[in-house]
Amino acid sequence: MPARRSARATGPRIVYTEDPFQSAGISDGSDGEARTPKVKGKRARKDDSASDEEFVAVSNEEVDDAMEDDEQEGETAGNDDEVSGDGDDMEIDEIGGNAKRAATSHPRFRKRHRDGTVAMAADQTHSRGIFDPKEHVSKSMHYTLAFGPDERDMIAAIYVRDRWTRGLDSTFPSRSSLEQAWEGPDYRYGPNFGVDPDDVQTERTRGWNWYYDRDLGERFRKRQRIETIKETEARRVYLPPKKENHTVLLGPVDNQQPFPLAHHESLDFGEAWGERKTRDPRDEETHKIREGWILNLGHRVLCKAWAPHQDGLTQYLAAVTPITDEQKKDYIPPEGESSSFQPSQPYPSALQLWEFKGKKSGTYTNTLDMNTKPKLRLVLCSDWGDIRRIAWCPVAREKRDEDEEEAEKTIGLLAGVWGDGKLRVLDIKVRRGSEETEFVKVHSPVFEAKPPSTVCTCIAWLSPSDIAVGCGNGFVAIWSIVPSSEPNPHPYFYYPVHESFVLNIASAYPAHPHLITTISMDGETRLWSIIDPRSDSVSTVRMRLASPHLSYSPMLQSFCANDENDFARVLPVRRFFTSNTIGKLPSSISTLAPCSFWHPFIMYGGTGGEVMATNPLRRLLYPKEQLCQQMWFTHDWSQGPVGSSGVSRFHEGYQAEKQSLARNLVGENRPVSVTITTIYDEGTHVTALAWNPNRPCAAWASAALGCGLVRVEDLAM
Structure with missing residues (x-):
């Protein structure tokens, strides 16, 4: 049996430090060159290219600032001559800007609707499915998933709910419910199961x-x-x-x-x-x-x-x-x-x-x-x-x-x-x-x-x-x-x-x-x-x-x-x-x-x-x-x-x-x-x-x- 290997990365762990001399622009290197500045919350890079394993921890305020920076990216690119600061400062700004843009592109920071679904762009066709109505959704969301967002389907479902969800109508129809189904508001689309009444009348007449x-x-x-x-x-x-x-x-x-x-x-x-006795004294039959x-x-x-x-x-x-x-x-x-x-x-x-x-x-x-x-x-x-x-x-x-x-x-x-x-x-x-x-x-x-x-x-x-x-x-x-x-x-x-x-x-x-x-x-x-x-x-x-x-x-x-x-x-x-x-x-x-x-x-x-x-x-x-x-x-x-x-x-x-x-009840002895x-x-x-x-x-x-x-x-x- 082969030995089980660990999935952890080998080698020494990377230590993140903040050097005050480095912040002041002073380097202790023997060659007199300044080290590459490090950014808080970011792993050290082996090269200038971004790695798929990088993770950026930022706050909500930084994400909002990054989104504003993305909107102004065109203006910033057109005013490069007006940017002041030395080369080290420029390097720090570029690294920080890349980190913020990486954070906003992460799926967890995508724009979403009020119901929690991702706001897809017009040119995007990818879909990750829909909610399971049995878990963690409200009743209004469950109605939408079960009957549809269109008002015709929703009104038809409410029409049926208001008439046939009483305890007396659990197994067989009651005469009182059948009588009441003729009365009361019809919700326009309710009696026609979501179909417009004019279309129903057209089908009854011109359709024949x-x-x-x-x-x-x-x-x-x-x-x-x-x-x-x-x-x-x-x-x-x-x-x-x-x-x-x-x-x-x-x-x-x-x-x-x-x-x-x-x-x-x-x-x-x-x-x-x-024979049975009737409760209505007026009924002589x-x-x-x-x-x-x-x-x-x-x-x-x-x-x-x-x-x-x-x-x-x-x-x-x-x-x-x-x-x-x-x-x-x-x-x-x-x-x-x-x-x-x-x-x-x-x-x-x-x-x-x-x-x-x-x-x-x-x-x-x-x-x-x-x-x-x-x-x-x-x-x-x-x-x-x-x-x-x-x-x-x-x-x-x-x-x-x-x-x-x-x-x-x-x-x-x-x-x-x-x-x-x-x-x-x-x-x-x-x-x-x-x-x-x-x-x-x-x-x-x-x-x-x-x-x-x-x-x-x-x-x-x-x-x-x-x-x-x-x-x-x-x-x-x-x-x-x-x-x-x-x-x-x-x-x-x-x-x-x-x-x-x-x-x-x-x-x-x-x-x-x-x-x-x-x-x-x-x-x-x-x-x-x-x-x-x-x-x-x-x-x-x-x-x-x-x-x-x-x-x-x-x-x-x-x-x-x-x-x-x-x-x-x-x-x-x-x-x-x-x-x-x-x-x-x-x-x-x-x-x-x-x-x-x-x-x-x-x-x-x-x-x-x-x-x-x-x-x-x-x-x-x-x-x-x-x-x-x-x-x-x-x-x-x-x-x-x-x-x-x-x-x-x-x-x-x-x-x-x-x-x-239930197919298998707890404590019940059944042949499997x-x-x-x-x-x-x-x-x-x-x-x-x-x-x-x-x-x-x-x-x-x-x-x-x-x-x-x-x-x-x-x-x-």
């Missing part, structure tokens, strides 16, 4: 002019060709077959009751709970402890979404249930099933649109109407493979006279990714005043596109006419759905953002629609700009096991996702390279509810049947704030007799609990190198979650399970 145009709009709507089919054909080919009743156990833990639930039937699970609906769709739900911009009492929920493996055997070729990187076989598939009724519960909010059962309103059938992703257009549309003149009611534009790898957009409409279920088959949509040599994997709306699509080869494509003369539309943006399969994509709409976040199969989560994707790009911590769950919260100005350790996290747009943990599930996270525009609550679902909700706003405003999380319900499923849908059991009534996010993952039955999984995007029904939540059940409940407390 192409849809109502006599030329473009008419050609756009005529592209969609549908025909009515018989109910027997739709249920035999495009929907999963009927099974025996699904048994559901509901009620208090010590007194649960079984309820049979038939295929495509609904159940009021409030029947298993008793009786209310149950819990109110909500459970639907039996007969098979695993792949995806679902509430229809936006429905301000009335009628709400629509779109859900997708694929056909069973037995039904697919007739379409599988002899060589076997294709992979996710290639188009699948043209399996039959169907999109179900369910109708729910609400009733007034407050001045501005609605609750579920338990006297009117939900019904299947529309079934859209197609032969393009399984429907893997659906997304309603989130951009609001101002109602016009043309909408009321049509015989059908327009629900909205729905984009989807089918198994054949194509992106399609459907214009969803239902007949006015009809009480029967409509069964139709779609032959061609209003828009259809496919990237070259790959398949579409995920979608995100950017505007009323632009859609971003993730691809199987790591590219991202953006199309405009406005009709053009080209038979096969080409994307106007096509860029390799990742090197592998894009799992999910989300846009920072409406404040920053040009900023897009994508998650790839290689574990990379990247935020980039459409304007310059090569330069304007940043990544967060890479995951070993990629997770496809991603959504943007306009209220939090952050992207919501999860990591490989089953922790829920938020990624602020201004600090995307860091993540804030906001919760943890006891099982692997299997789904994430798209973030709402009307409250900041985040909801996650797990493979163990748990649904957890929390409000991460406090953590963003105050990094050391303690958060709470609460279970909505937990679900267990067991297989029943052959031909039945099985038995499901719900546990509910959980209390809010403080989050314990052992990782345990519990595998649950597919019927137990939570496969899809969704908040209602409409303001009067913002507290309505729906959860889909692997056994085919869908639970809808108003969670406003």
